[in-house]
Amino acid sequence: MGNKIEFRSTSDNTWVMRITADRKIEVNEDVDVTFAAQKVLDAMQGLLTLQRTWFGLDPEEQSEMWDKAEKRQAYQGVPALAALIQEVEAKLKEKNE
Secondary structure, three states: OOOOEEEEOOOOOOEEEEEOOOOOEEEOOOOOHHHHHHHHHHHHHHHHHOOOOOOOOOHHHHHHHHHHHHHHHHHHOHHHHHHHHHHHHHHHHHHOO
């Protein structure tokens, strides 16, 4: 069988649940399903509680973008707002990668 992800018992190292290479979930027939589910939750707990720090625009970046928007607004109207939204989105994406 190709690549797979296995969740194993810490007491005797037998597999409890696995995800096969063809993306099927299998539970060892000798293992209680509730126990298998708990093993998966325990293994994933770190991912479930993982929190990323969000980086917003600092006051200087906000001011810079506002100035650009005011200059564009004088001659572009609505397209200036769309451009500002795209710039803000790009900047936030860059800061939060």
